[in-house]
Each structure stands twice: as C-alpha cells, then as structure tokens.
Amino acid sequence: MKELKLIDRFNRNLNYLRVSITDRCNLRCMYCSPPRSHIPRLSHADILSYEEILHIINIGVELGINKVRITGGEPLARKGIYHFLEQLNKIKGISDISLTTNGVLLKDNIEKIKNAGIKRLNISLDTLNQERFKLITGFDYFKQVWEGIQKAYELGFHPIKINTVAMKGVNDDELADIGKISLSYPFHMRFIEYMPIGDTHLDKERQIMAYEIMELLSGIGELVPVYHDQNDGPAERYKFANARGEIGIIRPLSHHFCSTCNRLRLTASGHLRPCLLSDRQEDIKTPLRNRASDRELVDVFLKAVNFKPMQHHLDQVDSETVKDSMSSIGG
Template structure:
C-alpha cells in the first residue's frame, strides 16, 4: 500500500489542523467570529498521533502543524515533542500567527522543529489591527526576530495579498529579504468561504504576474531551485539578498498537477484538496474502535478520489463553503 493517486502523484505530506480556534480574526480567514467546534468534536492528541503514525506507515514523511492557531491549544508543546519521536518523519514544521511565539520558542525547538511559517500581511501596526482584529503587531515582530536569533531556518513570512488593503506594501515586504534570510511568500488570495470581504476588490484579482512586476523594481529576481521538502512556492532571490521571495499561485498557475498533500482537519476528516469540500471521516471509525488497517483504508480512499485539479475559477463552480480557519490552510 502507498499513497499514490490515480494521477501518479505521491502524497507524502500531511497538514494537520490541531484546532479551529484562533486568537486573531483575520478578515480572509474567520471574519465573522464563527462558533468554535465543541471540544468533543475535536480530535484528541492521542487520536491525531495514531492517525499520523498510520500515515507514516503508508509513506507520509512530512508533517506541518496548523490551526486555527495551533499555539492556543493546551498541551501543544507536549504533543509536538511526541510527534517528533515518530520514526519515519523527515520534516516537521509549524504554521503560526506568531502572537505566542516569542515566549515559547525554546519549547518548539526542543520538539525538533526548525522550520516556521509565520503569517504577517503588513508591516503597518494600524493596518495589522484592521486585518487581524487585534493590536499584536509588536508581539509578532518580536517573535520573528527572536526565532531568527535562535537559529530557526527557514523562517517563512506568509503574506496574503489583499487587493485594496495591503497591495501598496508589496515592495516594503519584499525588502525584508535583503536584510534577513527570510522567505517572503506572497500568496494569491483564495475565495474560500461564503463571505464577501469588505475592502477587498474581488472583481480585480491581484495575481502573481502583477505581484512580480511590482516588486521587480527592487532588482533582478533570479529563480531558485526547489528542495526536497519545499512546498508549491515558486522561489526567487534578488541579487545581493540574504533571503528569498516565494510566490504561491493557486489561481493564476495552480500547482495541482504536482500536489503531494493531504489535510487532517481538527474535527477528524481527511481532505485531499484544500479547494474542494470533499472529505473523508476518519474520526468516526476511529472512535468506534477500528483497526490500524481500517484507518489505512480511509487514507487510501481519500487518495483515490483526490481530484486532478481544483475548479474554483471555473465558470459554474460553487466555490469552497468551509472557512479557512476550520480547514487548516
């Protein structure tokens, strides 16, 4: 048994949402304060570890922990340490909004995590509050600097490009790559969820070619070859820069043909495609006492119906109804 789908893609990367709760209310993720899932609907850490171990036996070698915001969940650091003990995982990383990062970096590092993805869509303190609903810019920036000083590498700064909101900051954000060895990753805004976002010009998409055009005023961008543990970002580096620029292009040039991901949602479903509402329940059988072999079959079933590509931009697409905070990003 292996996690190879009908299009010959080898799915060796599992993104695990440990909670749907978050201490921020970002306008593109959970703008309307949705009710959190009841605690009994959330997978326990023991259940998550058993599911991950099953995935590893099938070929999962890379695991990313996400949320919501993973650092708001009680017991997360003990869980990360247990995760780091699972043989067969070659890469464990963490996506966080950075608010609780500074005071917990030692615990994160002791769990064996070296790679961090930190969401930061603006360098403007007031705008940070407008986007996230919280005045936490300083906490996040201090967390980034502390992680840098402690030697976390790579540190990836995730920037969701919001036309009409933060698109005037693209060059300033890209300049960070000259001063620090950070990977500044510009992400095309994905229309996930049913809400219309105030202030975002959704009728005029701001996609990767225009992002590249805007930041190219800073200098020549040279392509960088992707490594074995890299995700879907197209990587570039300005001449003379310490860091890199990444472009994640789910709309303008989707990477479905090489997608190697499965997602485990906080409420216990395997999701083979971020931009599809199709999911497979793994929590139900798990709590009914299914065997490891039966858990493996659920993985294989999810892999079997992984679509070749998403259809978010298709003319008759109904889009994705779930909120990003509940899916795990």
C-alpha cells in the same frame, strides 16, 4: 501495510500531511474567518485528542507520509501543544516537521517550540503597519508578532517563511517593503494569491495575480530564479542580488500546481481532506473512536486519496465555492 502507498488516480504520491490541531484562533483575519457573529466552533469532544492525532499520523507514516506540518486555527492556542510536538518528533519515518503560526504567541513560547524539536516555521504577516495589522486581523498584535519573528531568528530557526496574502486595496502598496525584508534577513518572504474560501467578507475584487505581485516587487531589483527542489512545495522561488533571503510566489489561481500536489489534510474535526479547494472529505474520527483496526483506518486513508481531484476549479466563473472556512480546514 508496508506495501501500500498513498498514490492517487493520477499517480501522485501523497507524502505530505497537514494537520490542524484546533479550529480556534486568536485573530480574525479578513480573508480567513467569517464575520464574528457567524464563527462556528467545534466542541471539545468534536476535536481530535492529541493521542488520536498521533495514532492517525503513525498510520500515515506507514503509508509513506514523511512530511508533516502542524497548523490550526492557531496551533499555539491549544493547551498541551509542546508535549504533543515532542511526541510527534519521536515518530520514526518523518523527515520534516514544521509549524504554521500567526506569531502572536511566538515570542513567549519560542524556546518551548525549539526544545520540542521544531526547526522550521511558517509565520503569517500581511503588513508592516501596526494600524493596518489591526484592520486585517482585528487585533493590535503587530509588535508581538514582529518580536516573535526576531526571537525565532535569534534562536536559529531556519528556514523562517513569512507568508503574505496579497490583497488589492489592502496591502498592495507595501508588498515591495515586505519583499525588502529578504535583503537584510535570511527569511523566505512568500506572497500568496488570495483564494476565496468560506464565508469571508473579502470579495474577489481584492485578488492580485502573481504577475502583478512580480511587477510590484520588480522595483527592488531583478528577481533571479532559485533552483526548485522537489520538496520545496508550490512556491516559485526567486532571489534579489546579494539578498540574504528569498522571495516565493504562490499562485494557486493563475497557475495551477495541482498536478504536482502531494498533500493530504487532517482537520481538527477528524476528517481527511485530499484537496484544500474542495469540500469533499472522509471521516476518520468516527471509525477510530469506534475502535476500528489500523487496517480499517488504512482503508479510510486510501478512500480519501482515491477521490483527490486532478485540479481545483475556483478560477472558473460557474465553479462551486468552498463552503468551509480556512480556519476550520487548516492552512
């Protein structure tokens, strides 16, 4: 398998695997989850076991995967995650392992995360207002999340990336305040254009494009571009003068970064998904459970990579929407 690589039809080398270990979440964010009465849930038997996930990741590493991000749902909500993270860190060939979390369970488990070998965190935070946090997420957990971020900082996690989905009429009036956190902390404050995915109750009128986000942040000071390394991902990086941290702008709608996308996703249900913004995916769980050989599982990887599209079409008026919810795909 050494000679095989995950190179798609457009000559993009896919070396980054995002792994959703659960579709369950302890929040109900308005841009992620459908209304409460319509939230589908995978049964325990339908979700990949940790052993199955590690098996699939090992095959991916043989094919050139060297960067892995663990996501959910909320990954910290799944039992046994800390031992799983330890096992993941033992896989030779992975140079970058990170964890995405909503931060609710972070404070009480941050030392376990560190002991498991995780150094990089992505944490969702869409507001600095406690009441608004409850409005956006459905729960009054702002204090727990902020204390978890502080604890991660104290324990030396770096970089700590804070992800904020920009929403008109919801949190646009405090994007500048969120950006100012980069002045005092070495955090990467990242602002993301809202993407309409799944059966959420947030409509397209809530979208704020990158140029609008930049205008709101310009009141703080001049945003100076930061050198963009090829391993940085899609964020456009900036920095305020004398700031300890950075500003990142992620613009999946107003400026496609599809041409440089190096990602493949493994869903909790056991599907390889080559594009977040397309429902097309390839089942790897069924052949795995049917005792397929590793070479046969390699073929599933290669088949998934082969139908990775050149770009998404969410910005087109007559485009087909993504039906699966973000919580089931993995962020």
